[in-house]
Amino acid sequence: xxxxxxxxxxxxxxxxxxxxxxxxxxxxxxxxxxxxxxxxxxxxxxxxxxxxxxxxxxxxxxxxxxxxxxxxxxxxxxxxxxxxxxxxxxxxxxxxxxxxxxxxxxxxxxxxxxxxxxxxxxxxxxxxxxxxxxxxxxxxxxxxxxxxxxxxxxxxxxxxxxxxxxxxxxxxxxxxxxxxxxxxxxxxxxxxxxxxxxxxxxxxxxxxxxxxxxxxxxxxxxxxxxx
Amino acid sequence: xxxxxxxxxxxxxxxxxxxxxxxxxxxxxxxxxxxxxxxxxxxxxxxxxxxxxxxxxxxxxxxxxxxxxxxxxxxxxxxxxxxxxxxxxxxxxxxxxxxxxxxxxxxxxxxxxxxxxxxxxxxxxxxxxxxxxxxxxxxxxxxxxxxxxxxxxxxxxxxxxxxxxxxxxxxxxxxxxxxxxxxxxxxxxxxxxxxxxxxxxxxxxxxxxxxxxxxxxxxxxxxxxxx
DNA sequence: AGATGTATGTCGCCG
DNA sequence: CGGCGACGTACATCT
Numbered sequence: 001x002x003x004x005x006x007x008x009x010x011x012x013x014x015x016x017x018x019x020x021x022x023x024x025x026x027x028x029x030x031x032x033x034x035x036x037x038x039x040x041x042x043x044x045x046x047x048x049x050x051x052x053x054x055x056x057x058x059x060x061x062x063x064x065x066x067x068x069x070x071x072x073x074x075x076x077x078x079x080x081x082x083x084x085x086x087x088x089x090x091x092x093x094x095x096x097x098x099x100x101x102x103x104x105x106x107x108x109x110x111x112x113x114x115x116x117x118x119x120x121x122x123x124x125x126x127x128x129x130x131x132x133x134x135x136x137x138x139x140x141x142x143x144x145x146x147x148x149x150x151x152x153x154x155x156x157x158x159x160x161x162x163x164x165x166x167x168x169x170x171x172x173x174x175x176x177x178x179x180x181x182x183x184x185x186x187x188x189x190x191x192x193x194x195x196x197x198x199x200x201x202x203x204x205x206x207x208x209x210x211x212x213x214x215x216x217x218x219x220x221x222x223x224x225x226x227x
Numbered sequence: 228x229x230x231x232x233x234x235x236x237x238x239x240x241x242x243x244x245x246x247x248x249x250x251x252x253x254x255x256x257x258x259x260x261x262x263x264x265x266x267x268x269x270x271x272x273x274x275x276x277x278x279x280x281x282x283x284x285x286x287x288x289x290x291x292x293x294x295x296x297x298x299x300x301x302x303x304x305x306x307x308x309x310x311x312x313x314x315x316x317x318x319x320x321x322x323x324x325x326x327x328x329x330x331x332x333x334x335x336x337x338x339x340x341x342x343x344x345x346x347x348x349x350x351x352x353x354x355x356x357x358x359x360x361x362x363x364x365x366x367x368x369x370x371x372x373x374x375x376x377x378x379x380x381x382x383x384x385x386x387x388x389x390x391x392x393x394x395x396x397x398x399x400x401x402x403x404x405x406x407x408x409x410x411x412x413x414x415x416x417x418x419x420x421x422x423x424x425x426x427x428x429x430x431x432x433x434x435x436x437x438x439x440x441x442x443x444x445x446x447x448x449x450x451x452x453x454x
Numbered sequence: 455a456g457a458t459g460t461a462t463g464t465c466g467c468c469g
Numbered sequence: 470c471g472g473c474g475a476c477g478t479a480c481a482t483c484t
Contacts, residue, residue, distance in 0.1 A: 001232075001265075001267045003230055003232075004255070005228075005230075005318045005320075010340075012462075014462055015382070015462045016327070016328055016329060016331055016356045016461095016462060017329040018326055018327060018328050018329065018462080019326075019327045019329075020323075020324075020326055020327075021324045022274065022322070023321065023323050023324055023382070024257070024318070024319075024320045024321060025320060025323065026230070026320070027317070028253070028265065030265075030267050030269075031267040031268065032267075032268050032275075034270065034271075036265075036271050037253065038228075038229045038257075038263075038319040039280075039320060039323035040258040040259075040321070040322075040323065041257060041259050041322070042257075043261065043276075043278050043279070043479065043480090044261070044271075044272065044273050044276040044278065044479085045271065045315040045479070045480090046271050047323065047326055048326070048462090049270075049271040049462080050462090051270045051462085052268075052270070052273070076462075086318060087316060087318060089314060089316075091251070091313060091314060092251075093232075093251045093252060093253070093266060094250065094251060094267075095267075095268075096247075096252065096266035096268065097247075097250055098244055098247075098248050098275065099246075099247055099274055099275070100246045101243055101246075101477095102243060102245065102246075102250075103243070104243055104474065104475080104476080104477090106474090106475090108468085111449060112332050121279045133460085135281050135473080135474085138278060138312040141422070144438055148453075150448050154475095155242075155475090155476090176457090185356060187319065196457095221353075224272070234476040239477080241477055242476095243476095244476060245477085269464095269465095270464065270465090271463095271464085272463095272464060272465085275477095275479085278477085278479085303477075328462095330458080331461085331462095332460070332461095333460090362458090362459090382460095383462095387473095392472095421471095423471095423472085455484100456483105456484085457481085457482100457484080458481100458482085458483080458484100459476105459480100459481090459483105460479105460480085460481080460482100461478100461479085461480085463476100463478080463480100464476085464478085464481080465474105465475085465476080465478100466473105466474090466475085466476105466478085466480105466482105467473090467474090467475105468471105468472090468473090469470105469471090469472085469473105
């Protein structure tokens, strides 16, 4: 990792064209050749960047300015003209052990697969990621009467999630094997359900279920968790 | 902007929970208080971060390690325990003049609104952002026979864009005022059209039009442009 | 402030 | 490698 603080102006040409007027900025050159241009504000997104794989070529212009030309395989180019270098240092970071995540949709799905009855009394799991022609249903369950129940899980329940579940239900209810005892019902499960999504779901006869992640996690075997 | 290269371990708790084991990483502290944790790979996205507005509190643990606690208004927290500092420098960057972008969908739309005939011979503009109940049609045009033509513009033409135009056409073709002389046709215009999108569009009777951005820009009045 | 649509989105999974 | 969906999506724009 090389870190350069420099007064520079930048031109990017790729999917779009962009220009950065001359100013003092931070340039990060990662080991894989990727380049990030950061200012002192904004968010984690750089002003400009080049994703790997790419190559950096360092040149000197006729008037003695340093110029970097970053080129990707897809012909995107980032041209950085450096007027003044304020800082330049390199650091060997090694390979990062990586990030351990917890609490995303996949994890919610695992927990609900273990405890389907928290969604509706008497509910039991048939299959996780139940495959259909238009995509996998998060959880396929059966209630105490033997009726099938399709569960769509979201961290945040919005309208598109209800649409997704509606499409699944439409398809599933054409399957004679699943509808022997009656139609397949739907449960829309999320940690937070937006009012519009709730209205749409209930209008379509889909049950909404709020998921308490911390409660579920507490029910889970703590010895399996790292933290 | 403060840049620290340090051996550190990190815990994040917010919308999700995440943990980073001890390793050498680059920490960027921006003037607005935001913090970015970068490794030597990946893309422009940091391993972990905290978006502004947030505050950084610097402490010393009982065993003499440096510890940063970054807190946001929404109670997200990022805890960074630093074992060893390899580099630490601060730089006054000032306010960045900002990025000038060129070639995004909006700009394409402006250019095509000025030159609709490049999409199809004899085409003339009726209205940009033609409002319907399900959203605005990018360009509403009329051809040399007086038939209405709805144009959907994308930088990259993919299936969802075709779906969008299909929905518009379905609705527009129910309007007796627009269909006096015949049905409303569709043109799917993009700088690049993916094969699947092209197949779907043509199957639905939608014409595909590749847009040559540089050509259009050349037709445009150059005195209006900055570069 | 909330809803909507775009993004040089990126990332990961699965075929 | 392409398609598809999730993301701590971020971000701008409009209501």
